[in-house]
Amino acid sequence: MQSFEQLSSQFSTYFNQAHFPAQPESLYRPAEYFLELGGKRVRPVCCLMGNELFDEILPDTWQVATAIELFHNFTLIHDDIMDKAPLRRGLETVHTKYGEPTALLAGDVMLVVAYDYLNKVKSGHFHRIISLFNATAKEVCEGQQLDMDFEKQATVSLDAYLKMIELKTSVLLAASLKLGAVLGGAGEGNLHHIYEFGKNLGIAFQVQDDYLDCFGDPAKFGKQTGGDILSNKKTFLLIRALETATGKDQQELTELLHSNPPDKVQRVLHIYKNCGVDQWAMELKNKFLNQSLQHLDAIAVLSKRKEPLKQLADFLIQRDY
Amino acid sequence: MQSFEQLSSQFSTYFNQAHFPAQPESLYRPAEYFLELGGKRVRPVCCLMGNELFDEILPDTWQVATAIELFHNFTLIHDDIMDKAPLRRGLETVHTKYGEPTALLAGDVMLVVAYDYLNKVKSGHFHRIISLFNATAKEVCEGQQLDMDFEKQATVSLDAYLKMIELKTSVLLAASLKLGAVLGGAGEGNLHHIYEFGKNLGIAFQVQDDYLDCFGDPAKFGKQTGGDILSNKKTFLLIRALETATGKDQQELTELLHSNPPDKVQRVLHIYKNCGVDQWAMELKNKFLNQSLQHLDAIAVLSKRKEPLKQLADFLIQRDY
Numbered sequence: 001m002q003s004f005e006q007l008s009s010q011f012s013t014y015f016n017q018a019h020f021p022a023q024p025e026s027l028y029r030p031a032e033y034f035l036e037l038g039g040k041r042v043r044p045v046c047c048l049m050g051n052e053l054f055d056e057i058l059p060d061t062w063q064v065a066t067a068i069e070l071f072h073n074f075t076l077i078h079d080d081i082m083d084k085a086p087l088r089r090g091l092e093t094v095h096t097k098y099g100e101p102t103a104l105l106a107g108d109v110m111l112v113v114a115y116d117y118l119n120k121v122k123s124g125h126f127h128r129i130i131s132l133f134n135a136t137a138k139e140v141c142e143g144q145q146l147d148m149d150f151e152k153q154a155t156v157s158l159d160a161y162l163k164m165i166e167l168k169t170s171v172l173l174a175a176s177l178k179l180g181a182v183l184g185g186a187g188e189g190n191l192h193h194i195y196e197f198g199k200n201l202g203i204a205f206q207v208q209d210d211y212l213d214c215f216g217d218p219a220k221f222g223k224q225t226g227g228d229i230l231s232n233k234k235t236f237l238l239i240r241a242l243e244t245a246t247g248k249d250q251q252e253l254t255e256l257l258h259s260n261p262p263d264k265v266q267r268v269l270h271i272y273k274n275c276g277v278d279q280w281a282m283e284l285k286n287k288f289l290n291q292s293l294q295h296l297d298a299i300a301v302l303s304k305r306k307e308p309l310k311q312l313a314d315f316l317i318q319r320d321y
Numbered sequence: 322m323q324s325f326e327q328l329s330s331q332f333s334t335y336f337n338q339a340h341f342p343a344q345p346e347s348l349y350r351p352a353e354y355f356l357e358l359g360g361k362r363v364r365p366v367c368c369l370m371g372n373e374l375f376d377e378i379l380p381d382t383w384q385v386a387t388a389i390e391l392f393h394n395f396t397l398i399h400d401d402i403m404d405k406a407p408l409r410r411g412l413e414t415v416h417t418k419y420g421e422p423t424a425l426l427a428g429d430v431m432l433v434v435a436y437d438y439l440n441k442v443k444s445g446h447f448h449r450i451i452s453l454f455n456a457t458a459k460e461v462c463e464g465q466q467l468d469m470d471f472e473k474q475a476t477v478s479l480d481a482y483l484k485m486i487e488l489k490t491s492v493l494l495a496a497s498l499k500l501g502a503v504l505g506g507a508g509e510g511n512l513h514h515i516y517e518f519g520k521n522l523g524i525a526f527q528v529q530d531d532y533l534d535c536f537g538d539p540a541k542f543g544k545q546t547g548g549d550i551l552s553n554k555k556t557f558l559l560i561r562a563l564e565t566a567t568g569k570d571q572q573e574l575t576e577l578l579h580s581n582p583p584d585k586v587q588r589v590l591h592i593y594k595n596c597g598v599d600q601w602a603m604e605l606k607n608k609f610l611n612q613s614l615q616h617l618d619a620i621a622v623l624s625k626r627k628e629p630l631k632q633l634a635d636f637l638i639q640r641d642y
């Protein structure tokens with residue numbers, strides 16, 4: 001058994017290679033550029049860990065893990081176009097650097113290359129792997145569309161927002177773990193639990209992300225807080241506040257969503273605290289984290305094999321904020 | 322053996338079904354909308370014909386044909402975004418009707434669904450099918466990128482343009498035929514010849530398309546001629562004229578590329594005729610058509626089995642213009 005850090009380091013080394021031909025450079029250089037921006041490679045490591053929970057890591061699993069990371073980067077390149085994001089990880093996005101048409105095409109070809117890696121899988125579970133990969137890919141697209149739809153709506157219910165987050169971010173984490181577990185020969189019950197472990201962990205992570213953007217320590221969080229508030233982004237916190245604020249708070253929050261006073265962040269945070277949204281978010285995060293860990297407990301393998309997945313939960317969800 | 326028309330009609334009926342879930346409608350309705358715009362479905366019919374050249378059409382082949390048509394439509398949706406095309410087949414493009422972000426995402430999800438159909442293939446040739454499909458998909462992306470690169474360049478060599486056309490349009494026709502032939506159990510020699518038949522036919526078709534945009538009868542061609550000239554589009558004819566025009570013609574052509582006088586089309590056509598570009602294009606088309614038919618001749622099956630492919634060549638390349 002290897003730790004999350006060990007697998008993460010191994011995967012980064014493995015993944016750090018050319019994934020595209022050299023020519024035409026005008027198409028493939030932008031694709032390689034984006035991969036070189038790096039990232040935590042959490043999803044492919046989940047795939048490796050999902051395999052190792054049940055068996056030694058197979059060569060097939062490295063192929064699937066690579067496909068997952070390429071798929072994830074394909075979605076980021078296209079999301080950046082849709083969101084008109086100028087920067088990612090502090091560097092120019094592909095469309096900023098190379099133009100939208102090339103960024104679109106570089107994303108497309110990255111998705112095709114992801115399927116090249118999947119096509120190297122020799123396991124008898126091949127069709128099942130593609131089937132789960134595709135179902136997840138469609139869900140991620142659905143999540144992105146719902147996210148864009150919600151940004152145009154005045155109100156969004158908490159249930160609808162939760163479903164969107166599940167599709168946009170959690171299912172890929174869940175499927176990465178499950179794909180590894182399928183290759184590792186896990187049975188149906190265990191496959192269910194590892195998927196639910198990942199799905200609930202992903203939602204807890206997103207709740208935390210929304211929370212930290214408001215209440216995090218910028219030194220620990222790595223970026224300035226309040227960005228979501230300034231952009232009126234629909235988050236767990238805003239949706240909850242819109243559902244629960246009353247009287248003066250409700251009126252002020254609605255006004256703040258249609259204006260940009262210099263003290264907007266402070267005033268919204270004040271309303272959030274009045275409504276107890278901060279405490280609520282911590283509890284919501286813990287609820288999903290606990291559900292996640294219950295599914296981990298329910299997986300029928302020796303406890304010590306689960307240690308890396310516990311580390312993953314600790315890595316993603318900081319309990320001390 | 323079935324004729325091109327019979328297979329085309331059968332495929333259109335088969336393909337005319339919902340390929341996406343109903344929800345979320347904001348993502349899947351735009352995807353279905355584009356498929357409803359129709360089209361000649363030439364590529365999937367090529368796949369069926371490639372199979373039937375060697376054996377009865379297998380259930381697998383309908384799946385691959387569907388995947389090919391979905392892939393082709395995915396490229397059209399994304400190309401329309403890149404080219405900022407307002408209309409296709411006289412109706413609004415997806416991004417015009419639903420916005421660029423949704424069009425981008427509808428294309429993405431269409432590519433994923435193409436792989437869903439591929440994943441239904443039960444043939445032992447499965448990995449080979451995916452491998453050829455992917456190699457072709459990458460080439461189509463490369464062709465589109467080169468096309469965009471060329472539009473920004475002052476001059477493009479005929480060889481480079483030919484390679485771009487091969488990638489952007491011919492290889493998908495060639496691969497469609499070959500995918501069907503692989504499923505039909507064809508040997509390597511026959512696979513080579515059917516691919517080259519399709520590739521050369523595709524190039525002949527594009528030369529004809531460029532020719533007809535200048536010299537076609539609008540009543541037969543289905544659209545007004547001169548569009549390529551007005552948009553300074555790089556075509557076989559323009560590239561040849563730039564390579565061969567001399568003296569006054571050369572100077573006038575260069576000037577016309579940087580201006581838009583009301584008689585631009587007439588004047589460019591006059592130069593084309595002075596340089597013999599019209600005659601040259603007819604000969605180039607015939608050269609590729611003949612190469613194509615030679616490869617068809619070389620396929621080692623009974624001549625009568627090749628009739629539908631001869632019909633296809635007749636359908637795509639009109640000899641009476």
